Structures are given as C-alpha cells and as structure tokens.
Amino acid sequence: xxxxxxxxxxxxxxxxxxxxxxxxxxxxxxxxxxxxxxxxxxxxxxxxxxxxxxxxxxxxxxxxxxxxxxxxxxxxxxxxxxxxxxxxxxxxxxxxxxxxxxxxxxxxxxxxxxxxxxxxxxxxxxxxxxxxxxxxxxxxxxxxxxxxxxxxxxxxxxxxxxxxxxxxxxxxxxxxxxxxxxxxxxxxxxxxxxxxx
Numbered sequence: 310x311x312x313x314x315x316x317x318x319x320x321x322x323x324x325x326x327x328x329x330x331x332x333x334x335x336x337x338x339x340x341x342x343x344x345x346x347x348x349x350x351x352x353x354x355x356x357x358x359x360x361x362x363x364x365x366x367x368x369x370x371x372x373x374x375x376x377x378x379x380x381x382x383x384x385x386x387x388x389x390x391x392x393x394x395x396x397x398x399x400x401x402x403x404x405x406x407x408x409x410x411x412x413x414x415x416x417x418x419x420x421x422x423x424x425x426x427x428x429x430x431x432x433x434x435x436x437x438x439x440x441x442x443x444x445x446x447x448x449x450x451x452x453x454x455x456x457x458x459x460x461x462x463x464x465x466x467x468x469x470x471x472x473x474x475x476x477x478x479x480x481x482x483x484x485x486x487x488x489x490x491x492x493x494x495x496x497x498x499x500x501x502x503x504x505x506x
Contacts, residue, residue, distance in 0.1 A: 319350075319358050324368055325348075326345075327344050327347075327365055330344050331429070332428065336429055367442070373446055374449050376418050376421055376422055377422075380417075380418045381406065383414075384409040384412065403457055403460075403461040406457050411492075415481065419485065425446065426485070447474070450474055451470055451474050454474055455467055458504065472503070
C-alpha cells in the first residue's frame with residue numbers, strides 16, 4: 310500500500326483543524342477562516358479541497374461513520390478465531406456486533422468522535438440542515454443493525470434494531486457521563502437475550 314495522496318493528506322489536515330475549532334468554539338462559530346488558520350493555510354485553499362462548508366461537514370460526518378466501521382471491522386477480526394476468518398468475510402456476526410457496541414473499543418471511538426456528540430447534535434436543534442446531516446449518521450447505524458438482525462434471522466428485526474440502537478446509544482452516553490462503567494458485559498448479554506430468532 311502506497312503513501313496517501315497529497316490531496317487526501319491536506320483534506321485530513323483540514324478535517325483535524327475543523328474538529329479542533331468546533332470543539333474549542335462550538336459548531337456555529339467554526340468559520341472557514343478559523344479552520345484555515347487552525348490548518349495553517351489560507352482560506353481559498355479550503356475551497357480547493359472541499360466545496361464549501363457543506364463539503365467539509367459531509368466529510369466530517371463520513372469520518373465519524375468511518376471510525377466506527379473501521380473499529381467494528383478490527384474488533385471482529387481480533388475476536389474471531391483465525392481458523393474461521395476469511396479476508397472475504399466483510400460482515401461481522403451478530404454476536405460480534407453486539408460485543409463491539411458494548412465494548413471499550415466502541416467507547417474509545419465515541420471519544421474520538423466527541424465533535425459529533427458534544428457539538429453537532431446540539432447544533433441540530435437550531436439548524437435543520439445540520440439535523441438532517443446528523444440523522445444520516447444515526448440512520449447508517451440503524452441500517453447496519455437492521456441488516457445484521459435480518460441476516461441473523463431475528464424476528465421483528467426492524468423493531469428490534471431500533472430498540473437496540475436506542476439502548477446502545479443510551480449506554481454510550483451513560484459511559485460518557487461516568488455511570489455506565491463496568492456494564493459492557495451485562496449490556497451484551499441483555500441485548501443478546503432480547504433477540505428472538
């Protein structure tokens with residue numbers, strides 16, 4: 310695998326700066342000028358790499374989803390016996406997915422995505438455009454859970470997927486607030502028991 314392209318490197322640098330500005334000053338105050346200053350480049354360069362604020366926002370939300378998907382795939386590979394793993398297996402088992410969403414790895418990714426949870430969700434209350442973008446992230450999570458339950462032969466998989474997503478997000482928020490510690494294993498077991506096949 311070769312070195313990432315200069316364009317990709319610059320886009321990642323800009324997204325890093327965008328996250329820092331949002332976390333420091335809030336989503337509403339994250340102007341392109343401030344992002345350019347944080348990235349040590351001039352503002353017109355942002356337009357060279359992204360098509361305005363919407364392009365940066367879309368890329369930032371893609372980054373949020375990518376971090377979770379990358380961590381899920383890594384978690385699945387590291388928790389699967391080597392004799393059963395095939396590089397062509399792209400979808401983790403239901404048990405692996407449940408184990409992941411209640412794991413320390415999931416919570417660590419949520420910490421990496423602090424910009425999403427602490428700033429962008431709140432900004433959606435004042436801005437319907439942001440709310441629409443944030444809902445895409447949650448819809449992606451719901452679709453992933455729904456497909457996993459359907460593929461696993463779970464009855465009422467659509468209703469169960471919504472319930473599971475709400476429980477998973479609630480557990481993750483509880484962890485962020487400091488009172489969900491030590492309950493990862495319990496959550497995995499309870500979610501597994503909820504599912505009827």
